[in-house]
Structure formats: C-alpha cells, structure tokens
Amino acid sequence: MDWLGLQLFAALPTSGQILLDCQHEPFLVSLAYVVVCAASFATLDMAERQSHSENPSARRQWRVLGACCLSGGIWAMHFISMLAFRAPLEIHYDVALTGLSLLLALFAAWLAMNSLDRRDMRPRHYLQAATCIGLGITLMHYVGMAALQTSAQQYYQTSLLLASLGIAIAASLVALLMARYFRNGSGTLHLVMKYGASLLMAAGIVGTHFTGMAAMTLVIPQGASLSLPTSDNSLQLGLTIACITLLISASSISAALADKKLQSKEHDLRRVSVLLSQLDQARVSLQQAAHYDALTNLINRRGFNQVFAERLADHAANESMLAVMFLDIDHFKRINDSLGHAAGDDLLKVIADHIKAATRSQDLVARFGGDEFCIVTSLNNRDEARHLALRIMQRMKDPIDLGGRRMVMTTSIGISIYPDDGRNTEELLKNADLALYQSKGCGRNNLNFFNTGLRTRATLELQLEEELRVALLEERGLCVHYQPIFDLHTGQVAKLEALVRWQHPQHGLLGPDRFIGIAEANGLIADLDLWVLRRACEDLAQLNRHGYANLKVTVNCSALTLGREELPADVEMALLLAGLAPWQLELEVTENALMGDIHRVINLLKRIRGQGVALSIDDFGTGYSSLAYLKRLPLDVLKIDRSFIQDVPASQKDREIVQAIIMMAHTLHLQVVTEGVETVEQHEFLAAHGCDYLQGYLLSRPVPLADLRPVLERLDRQDSDFIACADTAVPGSPDLFADSPGYRAGASIARRGH
Known part of the structure; x- marks a missing residue:
C-alpha cells in the first residue's frame, strides 16, 4: 500500500538496490531522549496543575500548555532522531508534511490532556484514550517519515510497523495511568517517582519511533541515480530544536512550580481564613456558653x-x-x-x-x-x-x-x-x-x-449557727429537760421524754424551735441528736443509782439522723457507756421522718429494735398517717398528737378520732401515749377509753435533771386522784421553753425529740 510515498504493508521489490549502511548519531539520539524526558516531566506537572485548579479557565490554560509541552517533546524527539539518521543519500524534508506531523502530535497530546481532565476514568476510558493517542503518535511518526525526501523509496516491514503502533498505544496507556497517579501527592519520594515516570514515558515514545525506524527499508529504484549528501547541518539544527523545546519545557515546569507555590499559599490563606472563622464561631459559642444557660437558653x-x-x-x-x-x-x-x-x-x-x-x-x-x-x-x-x-x-x-x-x-x-x-x-x-x-x-x-426584719432574722440565724457549732464542740450551754410520762395502769411515772434546751448567754433559755431548724439546715442535727442521746442515757443511769430503776427515757430522732447507717451502732455505744439496759431506752420518730426511703428505714429500725430498744411513732395524725406503712414498721408505741386532744371532751369529732386511734393502735399491738394533756376532763376521757400513758402540763412541765426528782416523788406519792389538786401549772397556759403547740405542729421540726 502506497501512502504519502510510503510503502506500507508491501513486500520488497525484486529489483532495485537496498541501502543497508544506515546508522544514527548517538549524541543526537541521546539529545532526543533528554528532550522527550523533559517534556514528559513537564506534562506530568501540567496534569497535576490541571487537576488542582478550581477555576475552569485556569484548567483550560493548563490543558493547552500541557498539550503543547507533550506534543513539542514528541515532535522534537522525532525530528531530532530523524536528524540523527545517517544514510548515504542526500536527504531533504517536506515543510508541509513536517508541519502536519506537528499538528498530529498536538492533537494526540490534546487528547491525552483532555482525558486526564475527566473526574471519573474507568478502564474502557483509559483504553479508548490510549488507542486514540497511540494512533495519533503513530500517524505523527509516519507523516514525519513521509516528510523525509530522498531518491530512495521507503518500505516498511508489517510486523515491526504493527509493533510500533502497539508500543505507542501501550506507552500512551502507561503515560495516562502515571499522570493520573502522580497528579496528587507531595514530598521527595513523590518527586523521585515522578522523575522515574518521566523516564519511562520517554522510553515508550522513543521506543515507538525507533521501532518504526527499524521497520523501514530504503530501496533505490532500478536505474535511479544515487545522489550523495553534500553538506550536513543536522547537529546545529538538532541543538536548536532541542534548546527551544527544553526552554518551553523548563518554562512550563517553572510556571507549574510557581503556580503550585501560589496555590499552596492560597490554600494556607484559605485555611487561615477558615481557622479564623472557626475561632470566631468558637468565640461566639464560648461567649454563648459563658453567658447563657444551655438548657433554657436564658441568660445565666x-x-x-x-x-x-x-x-x-x-x-x-x-x-x-x-x-x-x-x-x-x-x-x-x-x-x-x-x-x-x-x-x-x-x-x-x-x-x-x-x-x-x-x-x-x-x-x-x-x-x-x-x-x-x-x-x-x-x-x-x-x-x-x-x-x-x-x-x-x-x-x-x-x-x-x-x-x-x-x-x-x-x-x-x-x-x-x-x-x-x-x-x-x-x-x-x-x-x-x-x-x-x-x-x-x-x-x-x-x-x-x-423588709429589714428579714435581714435582722438572717443575721440572728447566722449568729446562732456559729454559736451552736461552738456549743456542740465545747458541750457548753446545751442541756436536757425531762417531761414525765404517766402510766394509767400502774399510776406511776413510767417514762421521761428528753427535750433539748440551749442556755444562750445573750438570749437566755432557748427552746428547740429556735435552733433545731438551723441545726438541720447546716448539718449539725446528727451531732446534736447524738449528744442528746448520750446525755439522756447518762442522766437516766444517775437516776437509777438514786432508786429509779424502772424508768425509761425516750429520745427523739430527727429525719436526717434516721438516715444514718451508723445510728444502731451509736445507740449501742450510748447504752454501753451509760451502763443501761436496752429496754430502758425508747427512740421516738415522727411520721414525716419515716416517709423517705421506707424500705431502708424499716431495715434500720429493725436493727435497733433487735438490740432491745423500744420504738415509738411521734405526732401521729399530723403527717402522712399511712396505715400501709404503719403495719410494717417495727413499733412499740404510738403517740397521739396534742392537736387531737386540746378540744376533748368538748369536740365530738376529736373524741371520735382519739377513740379510733386508740382502738387501731391496740389492734396493731401498740401502746398509746397521749401528749398535751392539760385538764382533768381530758385525763378522765383518756382513762375511760383505754389510753395507756399520759403526758402534758397536767402532770408536769419539762424540767432539768436537778428539779426532776421532787417532781417524780410528788407524782409517785399521789394516788389516781392526785391530778385534781396536785398540779401547780395553769391548764392550757403557754410555756416559752416547753413543747408548745406551734412547735409540735411545725413542719420543719415536728418536735423530733427536741
């Protein structure tokens, strides 16, 4: 087949002279390889810049520049390699065909750069692009060979011709893969690998050219005159083309390097801008967190x-x-x-x-x-x-x-x-x-x-709190008064209720309503309860030594003290130190104190009762009064609050309530104590309806230990009619330091033994 004067896929003629003495100038061949290596490296740089550019216009510019570098390198390599070709003939070059070969190289390079711009490249895309680029390079080579004008005809061996096409396609495929791979990355290793890739790409392009040259055979037709070369300026022309191509490649590499640095600075500036924006957002968030409540979005x-x-x-x-x-x-x-x-x-x-x-x-x-x-x-x-x-x-x-x-x-x-x-x-x-x-x-x-009274009150409470701490620490000023509890069955005093008082140096004798709330609010109540417990046990032991061996003492226990797991051990230690039998101690708890963690409270009370200590529930009827809990509690005594007895026997409803409580308590096998008894009529009513014990002003006010023995002797000397004439207290009269109705009904104190 004759194409542009080239004999492709044709057998050698039977007549004519075959020129065998053809060779290449080693220097120009090496120069051609250097040129195509530089062009390959520049192309890889252009592909990297193209992929990293965010501006479409910049991407097009890098694509054009990369195509120019690659096409210039391929064409320069081909032309310099042709100048390195030495044959005993006069050789000329057709300008039009030479220019056409350059356009074909540019077209192939454009296809390559355009393929690298695709975001998603699949295997078929690589094969299609590599085939088109390889065909373009092969066409460029053989059009360039057609531009070679001599008196000989060019015949090409079919197998080597196809081999050159295969090498061109393979080289194009490798070049595309390497360009896609090396467009991302940085560092010395990345640069070294890019150098190696450039050498490999250049070797494939050079291999295409010289395989095609190996496929060529020059045949001088029969009768044609042989014209010998006259002058040779191949070296100067090759050097010129090489210098121009290397300058273009170097300029492109410099431009890519400058753009890379500029883009890196832009990225740094963008990162700085993002960081500043994030810092600003963080500052706003911190300010929001510092000045606003995250839950309600209200100001904090x-x-x-x-x-x-x-x-x-x-x-x-x-x-x-x-x-x-x-x-x-x-x-x-x-x-x-x-x-x-x-x-x-x-x-x-x-x-x-x-x-x-x-x-x-x-x-x-x-x-x-x-x-x-x-x-x-x-x-x-x-x-x-x-x-x-x-x-x-x-x-x-x-x-x-x-x-x-x-x-x-x-x-x-x-x-x-x-x-x-x-x-x-x-x-x-x-x-x-x-x-x-x-x-x-x-x-x-x-x-x-x-109002100013609130400030005065707060100041006084703060002062009392500080002084109460000192009084507890130094055991100075605190004392215990005792109120007798009368047994209606035996006609004798059976128990003494221990009630704490504070002899204040400025305010005189203070009742519990003045300082128990302060003790509860400031964590002093447990120490105060323990002090009262120990003092009451010591005082009862002293009374025992003076002939009152059958008396019991009842000590109130606050809700906070009842929550302490150490309470059973404290009770046992107080009895041991005083030398009392457990049956001589009775702990009083209020209804409200029992209504916390009821299961834990029941277990705690069972431990105390297991020691032999009696338990009573105080102020019954003023709290929750849950019968479901009452039947589960390990109690021995139930105390009816004074609020139910103060209108007895005049009030029918109060009479019925008291009767019902007494019957219920006896049904649950509990003894009944009625507190706040102030009149003979109340005594007679309670005695008639089965009440077990009485406590109140009718018998005696709370008195200190020093005044207690005469009261006990007076009460024990008299028979059941002593109540009508023996009490010196005015029925119903107030007592500043006794358990007043307001104190017993108080929600925060609930009397709790103080």
Missing part, C-alpha cells in the same frame, strides 16, 4: 451579673425604680426523684417559657442554676412588681404534660426594690433571696417583699 448567672450591673447604673443615673425577683419552683426535687433528671430538664424548659411569656420583652430573665430563676424589671411603683409576680405565679399554674402525667407546679417568689432595699447588685440579690426564703417558710406558692 455570669451574664446576668454583667447586664444587671449595666441596668443598675442606668437606673442610678435616672433615679428610677427597679425590682429584683428570685423564683424557686416548689417541690422541684420530687420531679427529679420520681420521674428522673431528663423529665426535670424538660420541665425546666417549659417553666422558662412560662416565665418569659409572663414577662415583658425588656425584662431581664435569668436562670441561676437548678430550679432557681431571677427577673429584673423596671418599675414606676411597687404594685407593678406585685402584679408581675402574681402574673408569673398564675402562669406557672398552667397544666404541664410531663412523662405521661398532667402536672401543675407552683413557685415561691422573693422581691427586693431598688433603691429602697439596696443600691448595688450584691445587696439587692441577697435581699431578694431573703424574701424568697420567707416565702418558702410561709408554706410556698407565695410572694414576699424584702
């Missing part, structure tokens, strides 16, 4: 202090009024204990919404932690603060669906007013907190304004 205590100080300064400048309200959710702990903390968090969110809905947009609403909220609002008069507090309390009573239950919550509110109740943040917050404490002490679901 820290943010509140900052905003409140600013508002206070504005009101000071304008001489206007401002209210500070402390809110506390009533019995919120029950929600956490019964439904869990997740339900408690949900409830706090709803409550926060209720508070925000009841306040104005300019009001400052904050959550201080737990179930404690604070509101700051501007006022024209004090009534506005009251109306706002009432509006909040009313809104809080809206039913809330929580954990499958429909609940209604209440709140206690304390209010302080600027400037009447303080002129700085600390003073206003402290006074609002005191007013809140007053609201909770008044039965909750209430509001109170601060």
Whole structure:
C-alpha cells in the first residue's frame, strides 16, 4: 500500500538496490531522549496543575500548555532522531508534511490532556484514550517519515510497523495511568517517582519511533541515480530544536512550580481564613456558653451579673425604680426523684417559657442554676412588681404534660426594690433571696417583699449557727429537760421524754424551735441528736443509782439522723457507756421522718429494735398517717398528737378520732401515749377509753435533771386522784421553753425529740 510515498504493508521489490549502511548519531539520539524526558516531566506537572485548579479557565490554560509541552517533546524527539539518521543519500524534508506531523502530535497530546481532565476514568476510558493517542503518535511518526525526501523509496516491514503502533498505544496507556497517579501527592519520594515516570514515558515514545525506524527499508529504484549528501547541518539544527523545546519545557515546569507555590499559599490563606472563622464561631459559642444557660437558653448567672450591673447604673443615673425577683419552683426535687433528671430538664424548659411569656420583652430573665430563676424589671411603683409576680405565679399554674402525667407546679417568689432595699447588685440579690426564703417558710406558692426584719432574722440565724457549732464542740450551754410520762395502769411515772434546751448567754433559755431548724439546715442535727442521746442515757443511769430503776427515757430522732447507717451502732455505744439496759431506752420518730426511703428505714429500725430498744411513732395524725406503712414498721408505741386532744371532751369529732386511734393502735399491738394533756376532763376521757400513758402540763412541765426528782416523788406519792389538786401549772397556759403547740405542729421540726 502506497501512502504519502510510503510503502506500507508491501513486500520488497525484486529489483532495485537496498541501502543497508544506515546508522544514527548517538549524541543526537541521546539529545532526543533528554528532550522527550523533559517534556514528559513537564506534562506530568501540567496534569497535576490541571487537576488542582478550581477555576475552569485556569484548567483550560493548563490543558493547552500541557498539550503543547507533550506534543513539542514528541515532535522534537522525532525530528531530532530523524536528524540523527545517517544514510548515504542526500536527504531533504517536506515543510508541509513536517508541519502536519506537528499538528498530529498536538492533537494526540490534546487528547491525552483532555482525558486526564475527566473526574471519573474507568478502564474502557483509559483504553479508548490510549488507542486514540497511540494512533495519533503513530500517524505523527509516519507523516514525519513521509516528510523525509530522498531518491530512495521507503518500505516498511508489517510486523515491526504493527509493533510500533502497539508500543505507542501501550506507552500512551502507561503515560495516562502515571499522570493520573502522580497528579496528587507531595514530598521527595513523590518527586523521585515522578522523575522515574518521566523516564519511562520517554522510553515508550522513543521506543515507538525507533521501532518504526527499524521497520523501514530504503530501496533505490532500478536505474535511479544515487545522489550523495553534500553538506550536513543536522547537529546545529538538532541543538536548536532541542534548546527551544527544553526552554518551553523548563518554562512550563517553572510556571507549574510557581503556580503550585501560589496555590499552596492560597490554600494556607484559605485555611487561615477558615481557622479564623472557626475561632470566631468558637468565640461566639464560648461567649454563648459563658453567658447563657444551655438548657433554657436564658441568660445565666455570669451574664446576668454583667447586664444587671449595666441596668443598675442606668437606673442610678435616672433615679428610677427597679425590682429584683428570685423564683424557686416548689417541690422541684420530687420531679427529679420520681420521674428522673431528663423529665426535670424538660420541665425546666417549659417553666422558662412560662416565665418569659409572663414577662415583658425588656425584662431581664435569668436562670441561676437548678430550679432557681431571677427577673429584673423596671418599675414606676411597687404594685407593678406585685402584679408581675402574681402574673408569673398564675402562669406557672398552667397544666404541664410531663412523662405521661398532667402536672401543675407552683413557685415561691422573693422581691427586693431598688433603691429602697439596696443600691448595688450584691445587696439587692441577697435581699431578694431573703424574701424568697420567707416565702418558702410561709408554706410556698407565695410572694414576699424584702423588709429589714428579714435581714435582722438572717443575721440572728447566722449568729446562732456559729454559736451552736461552738456549743456542740465545747458541750457548753446545751442541756436536757425531762417531761414525765404517766402510766394509767400502774399510776406511776413510767417514762421521761428528753427535750433539748440551749442556755444562750445573750438570749437566755432557748427552746428547740429556735435552733433545731438551723441545726438541720447546716448539718449539725446528727451531732446534736447524738449528744442528746448520750446525755439522756447518762442522766437516766444517775437516776437509777438514786432508786429509779424502772424508768425509761425516750429520745427523739430527727429525719436526717434516721438516715444514718451508723445510728444502731451509736445507740449501742450510748447504752454501753451509760451502763443501761436496752429496754430502758425508747427512740421516738415522727411520721414525716419515716416517709423517705421506707424500705431502708424499716431495715434500720429493725436493727435497733433487735438490740432491745423500744420504738415509738411521734405526732401521729399530723403527717402522712399511712396505715400501709404503719403495719410494717417495727413499733412499740404510738403517740397521739396534742392537736387531737386540746378540744376533748368538748369536740365530738376529736373524741371520735382519739377513740379510733386508740382502738387501731391496740389492734396493731401498740401502746398509746397521749401528749398535751392539760385538764382533768381530758385525763378522765383518756382513762375511760383505754389510753395507756399520759403526758402534758397536767402532770408536769419539762424540767432539768436537778428539779426532776421532787417532781417524780410528788407524782409517785399521789394516788389516781392526785391530778385534781396536785398540779401547780395553769391548764392550757403557754410555756416559752416547753413543747408548745406551734412547735409540735411545725413542719420543719415536728418536735423530733427536741
């Protein structure tokens, strides 16, 4: 087949002269390999820049530049290799065909760069691209060979011709794979591997050319004249083409390197910008976390202090009024204990919404932690603060669906007013907190304004707390009074109830209602109870030595003391130190003290009763009065509260209640003590209806140990009619330091043996 003067797939002629003495200039061959190596490396760089460019226009520019580098390298290698070809003939080059070969090389290189720009390359895409590029390189080679003008004809061996095509396709496939692989990565190893890839690509391109050259045979036709070469400028021309191509490749590599550095700086700047943005977001988040509550999205205590100080300064400048309200959710702990903390968090969110809905947009609403909220609002008069507090309390009573239950919550509110109740943040917050404490002490679901009496009371309580600690530590000032308990069956005093008193150096003799609450609130109650227990046992042991060996002492036990696992051991040690028998001690507990962890309390009481110590339930009827629990408790005695006996026998309902309690207690095999007995009529009624023991002013007030023996002797000398004439106390008269009705009915103390 004759194509552009080339004899392809044709057999050699039978006549003619075959030129065998053809060779290549080694220097120019090496130069051609160096040129194509540089072009290959530049092409790999262009492919890398093309893949990393985010701008479509820049990607096109790198694609064009890469195509120029690759095509220039391939064409320059071919042309320099042709200049290295030495044959005993005069050789010329056709300009048009030479230019066409360059265009074919550019087309093949463009196909290669365009293939590398695909995001998703599958195996068939690689094969298609490699075939097209290999055909392009092969066409470029043979068009270039057609540009070789001599007096001889070019015949090509078919097997080697096809081999050159296969090498071109294989080289193209390898080049595509390497270019795709080396477009990502960095470091010295990556660069070394890219150098090796460039050498391999160049070897494939050179291999295509020289396989094609090996397939060529020059045949001088029969009768043709042989023209010998006259001059040879191949070296100068090869060097010129090589220099131009190397300069283009070097410039392209330099441009790629500069762009890489620039893009790296851009990436660094972008990273810095992203980091700055993240830092800014983190600063905002930290500020949000530092000044806002994550659960309710209300401002927290820290943010509140900052905003409140600013508002206070504005009101000071304008001489206007401002209210500070402390809110506390009533019995919120029950929600956490019964439904869990997740339900408690949900409830706090709803409550926060209720508070925000009841306040104005300019009001400052904050959550201080737990179930404690604070509101700051501007006022024209004090009534506005009251109306706002009432509006909040009313809104809080809206039913809330929580954990499958429909609940209604209440709140206690304390209010302080600027400037009447303080002129700085600390003073206003402290006074609002005191007013809140007053609201909770008044039965909750209430509001109170601060007054100076609250501050005086708080100061006194703080002073009493400090002095009570010293009194307990030094055992100075505390004492125990005893009130006899009369046995109606034997007509004798059977028991003594131990009641704590405090001989204060400034305030005189203080009853338990003045300091028991302080002891409970500050963790002193357990030490106080233990001190009373030991002192009562010691005093009873002293009475035993004076002939009162059949007496028992009853000691009250607070709810907090009842929660201590060490209580049985403390009781045993107190009896051991005093030398008392366990039957001579009776512990009194209130109903409310039993209603905590009932299972643990029952086990604790069983341990104490197992030692031989008797147990009694005090103030029965004023607490939960759960018969289901009462029948399970290991009790010996039930004490009827004085509130049920004070109107007996005049009140029929009270008579019936007392009778029912006595019958129920006897049914449960419990002895009955009625406290607060002050009249003969009460005594006669209780004796007639089976009550076992009496306690009250009719017999005696609580007295110190030094005055107790005459009282016991007086009571034991008289028969059952002594009550009508023996008591020197005025029935129903108040006693500042005895167990007054207000003290026995108090929710926080519930008498608890003090």
